[in-house]
Amino acid sequence: LLRQHFQGIGQPFLWIVDDLPPIKHTDELHPWLAPHEQLGRTLITTRARHINHIEKIELPQLDADEALRLLARKTDLSAADEATARAICGELGGHALAVDVTAPLAHDIGFAKVLNMLRQPDEDALEFAAELDELLPMDHQRSVAATFLASIKRLGEPGRDLLRLASVLASAPIPKQLQSGALGRVDQASDSAALKTAIRGRDQLIKASLAENADDGAITVHTLVVRTVRFHDGRPERVEALRGAAVEILLRVMPLVADIRAHEVLKYWVAHARQVSGDAPDTRTATLLEW
8 A cells, every 4th residue: 555655646755763673684674664675765873783784874973062061061060070070971981962961960969970980880871781782872781780870779669650651562652641540540549649649750751851751741751761661670579560650541541542633633642552452461451451
């Protein structure tokens, strides 16, 4: 159908495949390519480094001055702090997300303490660093891991709960109703109390650069941050409770897909429903999978 659609238009088009997971063989790549070989050109973005059978453009990390500007956040630094800040950027290899996450941490506890933490990562960071090899196109996994772990450890429970929720959902923006609904259900809180908790959690995550605002109170959480939560969080029962709460919230919303006019509004909800119902471990999740 897509091939016929583009054939009917008769115009060249760009087909974008964002965040392709690692693949091993050319055959695995073919189904992702533009559905019209003559008219379409395909652009793939990926963190995987081992795709060697197509033309690649390596996107560079931030240069030293760019990284410093992102870390300093438009504040005037003393000569000593600037030197330390440049050293921090060097430890992080100019990785934009890592520098962005480090900025509020450095302004909170000081540049010197952050630099020491990056140069002497704890055992958690060293263990987690081994998990990041495929996702970071550089040789600074230990420092990036230490940054994420330290930032998450400094969050309050509302922020941690939102990250736990994000860890069982898709990478799509998380609607505010899903945030407050899941938090309220898992704690048996009133709607107003759950809304306040969700607002506090969003504020904590955004101030720590661990999430970004999306439309109408929704938030997006980067894949690397979610991976950190999955690795480090010590409350699996809480994660499972939030997953169950998300299933119940989604079960109330998904019947709206019967109206095709609601599909655009529900696009993020559908993505999350697919993610949490992937293995359908219970009857409620299986019902969600049906929808």
